[in-house]
Amino acid sequence: MALEIERKFLVTGDGWRTQAHKRIAMRHGYLTPQDGPASVRVRVEGDVGKLNVKQAIVGMSRAEYEYTIPADEAEQMINTLCRGLILKTRHYVDHGGHLWEIDEFEGDNAGLVVAEVELRSETETFARPDWLGAEVTSEHRYYNNALASHPYARWSA
Amino acid sequence: MALEIERKFLVTGDGWRTQAHKRIAMRHGYLTPQDGPASVRVRVEGDVGKLNVKQAIVGMSRAEYEYTIPADEAEQMINTLCRGLILKTRHYVDHGGHLWEIDEFEGDNAGLVVAEVELRSETETFARPDWLGAEVTSEHRYYNNALASHPYARWSA
Numbered sequence: 276m277a278l279e280i281e282r283k284f285l286v287t288g289d290g291w292r293t294q295a296h297k298r299i300a301m302r303h304g305y306l307t308p309q310d311g312p313a314s315v316r317v318r319v320e321g322d323v324g325k326l327n328v329k330q331a332i333v334g335m336s337r338a339e340y341e342y343t344i345p346a347d348e349a350e351q352m353i354n355t356l357c358r359g360l361i362l363k364t365r366h367y368v369d370h371g372g373h374l375w376e377i378d379e380f381e382g383d384n385a386g387l388v389v390a391e392v393e394l395r396s397e398t399e400t401f402a403r404p405d406w407l408g409a410e411v412t413s414e415h416r417y418y419n420n421a422l423a424s425h426p427y428a429r430w431s432a
Numbered sequence: 433m434a435l436e437i438e439r440k441f442l443v444t445g446d447g448w449r450t451q452a453h454k455r456i457a458m459r460h461g462y463l464t465p466q467d468g469p470a471s472v473r474v475r476v477e478g479d480v481g482k483l484n485v486k487q488a489i490v491g492m493s494r495a496e497y498e499y500t501i502p503a504d505e506a507e508q509m510i511n512t513l514c515r516g517l518i519l520k521t522r523h524y525v526d527h528g529g530h531l532w533e534i535d536e537f538e539g540d541n542a543g544l545v546v547a548e549v550e551l552r553s554e555t556e557t558f559a560r561p562d563w564l565g566a567e568v569t570s571e572h573r574y575y576n577n578a579l580a581s582h583p584y585a586r587w588s589a
């Protein structure tokens with residue numbers, strides 16, 4: 276098991292676009308309902324399949340298990356057994372010794388951009404990139420598991 | 433994806449015990465609630481971990497995906513994230529060219545013994561061992577996914 280310690284932020288402006296050194300198209304869905312003790316996510320990242328099990332709590336630290344699986348099987352499960360469909364491009368930006376993952380959502384979540392940084396402890400500090408907006412780590416609706424059932428396009432203003 | 437085509441039966445008597453050529457202790461739980469489009473099962477079989485995704489329908493044929501995972505991670509997920517706990521010993525019996533898997537349940541399902549045979553098509557015929565009882569392929573309550581929430585010990589007579 277890995278313990279995922281992660282903070283989530285909104286993003287302001289487009290400055291991060293030119294800083295990205297890698298981009299991967301991702302599509303995923305969930306084998307679990309939105310409210311349960313764990314989420315089971317099936318994802319295709321580029322040409323790789325991934326099956327991910329995560330403790331379904333809102334907050335900085337969560338137990339996580341991830342396994343590589345055949346991409347065609349991941350695709351079949353997404354199309355036939357999963358709830359929701361999350362489409363996004365993940366942009367990778369190095370800043371001040373940390374790797375930022377910036378998710379630019381598409382489909383029903385188009386318009387939403389969320390930046391995440393993985394930390395080694397909940398108290399670890401990090402340099403703030405100038406495009407970093409408000410923190411949303413504690414806001415349930417920004418979690419992919421929630422977006423799969425309540426996409427950004429349907430949020431009230 | 434594999435298409436699992438399987439028939440389930442009750443068992444009469446103990447004749448199968450001396451015919452078994454292999455036995456494996458199994459413990460598993462589910463990352464999914466009982467009623468959903470798919471079941472996600474985490475199992476430890478002997479010293480091997482398995483993560484299994486199956487179309488959650490009652491009947492002979494079901495889509496199935498299975499992956500080997502580290503046994504210690506399977507054990508952690510069973511203990512911390514899963515619903516239900518199924519304990520059983522699986523006995524393997526060859527009969528008339530088919531492999532029978534006979535599950536002898538323990539814990540809250542003690543007393544229940546179910547035999548399963550995997551077929552290549554829904555119409556494939558097979559030789560009936562003399563210990564084979566009534567077919568329960570279409571009976572929801574005999575599925576492990578149902579037993580995890582409604583164990584045999586709590587069935588009304």
